[in-house]
Amino acid sequence: MAMESQQTIEPRLPTLSEMQQWTNVIGRAQQLLMEHAAGVAGHALPFDAEAIAGIQTSFADEGLALWQRFIDSGGLLREQPAAPPADSPTARRDRRFADPAWTQNPFYDLIRQSYLLVSDYMTRLADAVDGVDPKAKAKLRFATSGMLDAMAPSNFAMMNPTVVQKTIESGGENLVKGLKHMLADMQKGQLTHTDGAAFELGRNIASTPGKVIKETPLYQLIHYEPTTPRVLETPLLIFPPWINRFYILDLTPEKSFVKWAVDQGISVFLVSWKSADASMKDLIWDDYILHGQIDAIDTVRDLLGVPSVHAIGYCVAGTTLAATLALLTARGEADKVASATFFTAQVDFTQAGDLTLFIDDEQLKLVDQLSSSGFLDGRYMAATFNLLRGRDLIWNYVVNNYLLGQDYPPFDLLHWNGDTTNLPARWHKDYLIRLYRDNLLVTPGAISIDGTPIDLSLIQTPAYVQAGREDHIAPIESVWKLTEHLSGPIRFLLAGSGHIAGVINPPSAGKYQYWTCDEDQPSLADFIAHAKETPGSWWPDWLEWITGLTPATVAVKGGRRPGKGRLKALEDAPGRYVRQR
Incomplete structure (x- = not known):
């Protein structure tokens, strides 16, 4: 069936029961987040009741205002989306939502603004945890950020207008090609960022005589x-x-x-x-x-x-x-x-x-398990670094490689980034404990090399x-x-x-x-x-x-x-x- 190349699927307006379902989903997600936070801290998390009440009230008010703007502007019948307030979290610039359809199509605009609103709400809840170890709080915020990056609507084929349009235009070939990319990455145990065949050591990379x-x-x-x-x-x-x-x-x-x-x-x-x-x-x-x-x-x-x-x-x-x-x-x-x-x-x-959030007793035990052969496979270290910038180094490539089925670009820096090295197990664990965890290098005499105590201040x-x-x-x-x-x-x-x-x-x-x-x-x-x-x-x-x-x-x-x-x-x-x- 022939379709216009610029046509975008126009989803129908959600029913009241569907809107209630999404409200329930948000509530369940909030509960899971709080339970996870309690687990990280090892006990019930203390919250500032007044701060939480303020965050919840703000979330309810902004959510109601979002729906009200949507309805008042004619919902799916309007020609242009109503602009959110300038200071609203939904007004942020975000490369994940660069496609004009995220703002010009009423339904996708609603999804985008709803996601950003929920993200702001959950982040503020994580920040509202008080009276716990700063590292535990930092872990909670990192986990919250990672979860929110993963649940972004841009990561899902049928919720991403760019992917929907590409699927229509290609007759689904992008999804087949993306599946090939994903299976190849699963086989090698590593996310691919670039076309490795474009570079050869000694020829066009690492080629200085x-x-x-x-x-x-x-x-x-x-x-x-x-x-x-x-x-x-x-x-x-x-x-x-x-x-x-x-x-x-x-x-x-x-x-x-x-x-x-x-x-x-x-x-x-x-x-x-x-x-x-x-x-x-x-x-x-x-x-x-x-x-x-x-x-x-x-x-x-x-x-x-x-x-x-x-x-x-x-x-x-x-x-x-x-x-x-x-x-x-x-x-x-x-x-x-x-x-x-x-x-x-x-x-x-x-x-x-x-x-530093990756260095605790549980993580060190995991390092031991992964290093049982005497060295740590470099792919695990690469995955750790990717997690630090998950939005840019993981989910961006999930969308491009797996959902859009795009060809890998020839990029020397990303080629290097994926060319991992293995680490000696004993050195790696010792480095994590003595330097990252215990910070001994800056204490005069706390570390000895070949039997000689060292002091950086000298x-x-x-x-x-x-x-x-x-x-x-x-x-x-x-x-x-x-x-x-x-x-x-x-x-x-x-x-x-x-x-x-x-x-x-x-x-x-x-x-x-x-x-x-x-x-x-x-x-x-x-x-x-x-x-x-x-x-x-x-x-x-x-x-x-x-x-x-x-x-x-x-x-x-x-x-x-x-x-x-x-x-x-x-x-x-x-x-x-x-x-x-």
Whole structure:
């Protein structure tokens, strides 16, 4: 049967009994939420009776006003929806409801506004819990937010006008294609975000020329080919996080931090960590410090005959770099590192964000169960990070991939995000307990490495601390605390965007902005109040800082070329460790 391509199904006006059913559903959902909250806290939750009464009254009034507007405007017979009050929660902008039908079609407009009203109501109820442990309250709010994201009408085929229209136009082919996507994801145990076939390591991703010049059971060391006749005398050694593949710093050539740094005349070395297997079950944090970072630092120093290196630590590798600096300081070897740059790294976990909600006795038991083979499958870690931004990283793709049956876009960053790595079980649990849960790293002497107690406050190494304004993994408040525990000169920089895009922002892209202060500030609030905003990439700011510390250059010859010094080339970059699954 032929149908107009722009036609949208016009549902009928709900009957009184159907409206009563939805009212009952909302009430039952509220009851389930309260029961869940009581379970989280371990006892009946105390509420401010006056606050609850106010929330319930407000919900009833707004709900009645919503229906009244719907009826007064003619319901399904009106041509345009009645606009909600400007301060109403239903007036929020929301990408899930970008399709004009959500506002132009009366029935979908009613669904949208009803959902937003219920979301606001349940969120306010969760916030009204009082007199309980702050972490329990935060868990309740996180669970409430996750539940509300899951029950959004945009996630259901027959309630989403975009999906309905696509189904009509394609004769249902979108649902068949979406089913294929879903079954494929179920088979591999991971949500797909992008077209993995579009990228190949060493060809159009992780393709900066270089050689692997050292391999240990823990890492491969990559030395990148210089592109300038002279380079900084003090080399750069990059430590990516081992919870991800290193090539987040070497994506496509136009986005690669590694290539950009090489082109600026820097001798660049990078550690490619091995994805954990059963042979690495006994590895602990000491191994990543002693046999990982310090070993790599000494290797580069000896190869080039230089006294020190510039070091970069990203995320967990930045946390570890701080411990490495503390150990070197305790040993009287701090001068092995000329400067330390921290990309979205934390050392004080008192304000570490929603990730802390995943660390309690129950979660640690689950980690033990999932790590029975000696390592944690990286897909579980990826799922955890996706849950932190479920609306963007889960439900958005459920709609696009499964309901609309769209083709996967070729996106290098999302390809990297889905390329998971495994974690050594003992290291992972120890890291969660000692750092995230017990916050021992910032207590002088509370942690010992190779028998030596460490103290972050003794570190005098010049530091560049970068944070992301919208970082949901390492919140800016948490990253800022690095400045409170290190004693050397520090340059703090706040970059636009989040944990990944805030770091990977090449100058050629002309995106985002960053904030800096010429004078040291006593607090993050003071920094924000006095910071100067600069449009574009922050990479040139970092380059000016690092070249200002060690401006001397040398000619590119001998060991400055990969494989031409005492360490011969073992294979071409990006090496075999990054390819192992």
